[in-house]
Amino acid sequence: MDYKETLLMPKTEFPMRGNLPNKEPMRQEKWDESNLYEKVQERTKGRPSFILHDGPPYANGDLHIGHALNKILKDFITRYKSMTGYHAPYIPGWDTHGLPIETALTKNKKIKRKEMSIAEFRKKCAEYAMGQVDSQRTQFKQLGVRGDWDNPYITLTKDYEAAQIRVFGEMAKKGYIYKGLKPVYWSPSSESALAEAEIEYHDKRSASIYVSFEVTDGKDLLDGGEKIIIWTTTPWTIPSNLGISLHPELVYAVIQVNGEKYMIAHALLESVSTELEWENPQVVKTFKGKEADKIVAKHPFYDRDSLVMLGDHVTIEAGTGCVHTAPGHGEDDFFVSREYGIDALSPVDNRGYFTNEAPGFEGLFYDEANKPITEKLDEVGALLKLSFIKHSYPHDWRTKKPTIFRATSQWFASIKDFRQDILNEIKRINWYPSWGETRLHNMVRDREDWCISRQRTWGVPIPVFYGEDSTPIITDETIEHVSNLFNEHGSNIWFEREAKDLLPEGFTSEHSPNGEFTKETDIMDVWFDSGSSHEAVLVNREDHRRPADIYLEGSDQYRGWFNSSLSTSVAVTGKAPYENIISHGFVLDGNGRKMSKSLGNVMVPSKVQKQLGSDILRLWVSSVDYQADVRISNEILKQTSEAYRKIRNTFRFMLANLADFDPKTDRVPEPELEEVDKYLLHRLQNLVKTVRENYDNYEFSPIFHHVHNFCAIDLSSFYLDFAKDVLYIEGKDNKRRRSIQTGYYEILTTLVKLLTPIIPHTTDEVWEYIPGVEEESVQLTDIPEPREIAGFGNSQEQWDHFMKVRDDVLKALEEARNEKIIGKSLEAKITIIPKDKQTKEVLHSMEQLHQYLIVSEAIVSESAPNAKEYSYIDVLVEKHPGDKCERCWVASPTVGENEDHPNLCTRCANVVTEHYSA
Secondary structure, three states: OOHHHOOOOOOOOOOOOHHHHHHHHHHHHHHHHHHOOOOOOOOOOOEEEOOOOOOEEEOOOOHHHHHHHHHHHHHHHHHHHHHHOEEEOOOEEEEEHHHHHHHHHHOOOOOOOHOOHHHHHHHHHHHHHHHHHHHHHHHHOOOOOOOOOOOOOOOOOHHHHHHHHHHHHHHHHHOOOOEEEEEEEEEEEEEEEEHHHHHHEEEEEEEEEEEEEEEEEOOOHHHHHHEEEEEEEEEHHHOOEEEEOOOOEEEEEEEEEEOOEEEEEEEHHHHHHHHHHOOOEEEEEEHHHHHOOEEEEEEEOOOEEEEEOOOOOOOOOOOOOOOEOOOOOHHHHHHHHHOOOOOOOOOEEEEEEEEOOOOOOOEEEEEOHHHHHHHHHOOOOOOOEEEEEEEEEEEEEEOOOEEEEEEEEEEOOOOOHHHHHHHHHHHEEEEEEEEEHHHHHHHHHHOEEEEEOOOOOOEEEEEEOOOOOOOOOOOOOHHHHHHHHHHHHHHHHHOOOOHHHOOOOOOOOOOOOOOOOOEEEOOEEEHHHHHHHHHHHHOOOOOOEEEEEEEEEHHHHOOOOOHHHHHHHHHOOOOOOOEEEEEEOOOEOOOOOEEOOOOOOOHHHHHHHOOOOHHHHHHHHOOOOOOOOOOOOOOHHHHHHHHHHHHHHHHHHHHOOOOOOOOOHOOOOHHHHHHHHHHHHHHHHHHHHHHHHHOOOOOHHHHHHHHHHHHHHHHHHHHHOOHHHHHHHOOOHHHHHHHHHHHHHHHHHHHHHHHHOOOHHHHHHHHHHOOOOOOHHHHHHOOOOOOOOOOOOOOOOHHHHHHHHHHHHHHHHHHHHOOOOOOOHEEEEEEEEOOOOOOOOHHHHOHHHHHHOOOOEEOOOOOOOEEEEEEEEEEEEEEEEOOOOOOOOOOOOOOOOOOOOOOOOOHHHHHHHHHOOO
């Protein structure tokens, strides 16, 4: 007889290799065809809602790895919530307005902007944006992200724009919107104003100059002829100088040196002397800044005054304590000058070129004017020192080019009017990580105004009309009418019709006695667009509500979407649009460097998906501490793939050993299960409890490690290993065999459910092979809650202790192998001497001790010569004297006792006789 034929060997068609790159697209297609997202929503309808509101990625270009990290994290959460008692719809969104799309059309698509009307160009922008949405949507779906992809929210759609207009109108109604002249961040490269959220800082090399201004009217404090010294790193702003600011309480000094008298802050005498290489400077006079109020100096090279003013913004951290004041190019400068009745002068146009208000420098680009201006200062004897420094300088986050401060007339949202309400909400929100609260609080704390107007074409127009006297007109009636027009026609109608045709029929205003109106041509900051999504999506979409439970984005969104959403929502409703904020870090390469094409270290999601599969990328996301910056590389993904293989093979082994198991008829009632099976099910409940807690706290890397360890340690190296001697060897319906299969069945179905939010392609595939499951997809099930295992009682301590003792035995066997006493562990006979009462009790209670330790014989004894000492036991390992059974490979003295099966042990002979004899 061929005894191999009598073994119940594992059988499954579940493939060992995942072949994910080929199989995942087919599975995604199947999900689409079966309307799986809709089925999930239908199944969970009526449950408490859980709303994760999607921050809209910008619709331009292919996805980068940061996009993948973000969307996969969101998918973990919504999938988990839908499997644990919640109704968790997910509506993806896109941000579709703004300069990059204009640039893509004019540069990449060669669209001749000047040869078409604004409305025509905007239509081209919309077409391009929607094409990008389609491309990105396909790529997001390839990552296995589940959502209402057929009905996303897009910031250029009519309904969205109409909702945004209502948000603007509500803020205007409350007095938060105003138009004013003040310096704002201006991007010459974009030809537009920018908000703080659109600024990023990079190092820039700048000229550092010390310049003297001669006093012409000392106001009985100074004699005249003294020279006030200023320091600046922006020589190009000298033509705009209208004053010099002093701190009222600082002490200033007149210094005699080299035959001249100079004025600086007394506290800076040493540093200025070093910079200007003064030798033996003499203090001839000191006074407080407030005593020098309204002293008059003259501009170095223009025939105009430079007035001494007092301002609390002046410090002695650097420079001279006398601050060059150009109200057209600095916020502090602007406000202090206004107090003195001095208007802003900003002789720089939209593109950054000097106008004729800066005689001698007209037509020069501001940055290129630094040199001729410095030369002019030197020529008139006002330049005391020129050097160069590298410092952090504001840049346009889109074009990556330097910005300037420029006084222009802009639309603002007055944050300061409701700033305390925002700060109160920030305190109330839950933050993951906790430092997010401090970060956003500090950003809002000092914020005065938000510049919301942009001098661009592609965006939502600011819905303001002007009367004949140039007064802005924003009323409930006009806002409602424009909102309705946009809802019907889209915002392009603003550029297709004249002002009179955009106003309500019969509209009149005291500001236009002749019925003539004009309209605003600026568009809104794109952050106002996306920041209005709480109104456009959370309020207007079915199944949604404001506030959302979660906003989850990259850490750069504290200054972006988190901020603008909070500002608009608090302005309109008094409340934040979210209850919890989760932020993630940036993705770096394996060496911790930022990814860049020049370094050749860019990792593209679509490439990973084609090479390894999306589930590998998703498993990587689950393995990293995402709230900090994370690393990815081919080597890291290789390690992730190894972990995936371990999990997949664990699933495969259990499936293969359930081939003849029908849960309806073969399941052993829980109280009747073997103790070891109860122990593993108890360990499983601990895993479920821990993993659910991790999911609930949005901690995914512990889940990855807990599940991986459970598969590798609890299962592969113990439960799945020793159980082969029962599953393969005993008869089909043997009670111990069915008991193990019952354990396998629950462990398998539970693990598959626990991992479904993370690797849904794989778990859906496994689900198709599990016997007896009724749901078409594991995604239509719930993750079980942890429970007490019936009849297990207080046995955990006993089994936990046994596992420690087992570790000692494994060490002893390994040493015996190295010493060539045994080969495989089944060749061993071991004698165990317990060192303490607990160990003794545990070992004596184990009926199948040799099986759990995978040896042929295990004896518990009081002593044994030559036994080696370990933590809990002494162990003697010997080669078993019995013959090896041909069927089970266990060495046994009973081999040969059965005449019909002389090469088998008694156990195997009985099984063969009972089940396989003719």
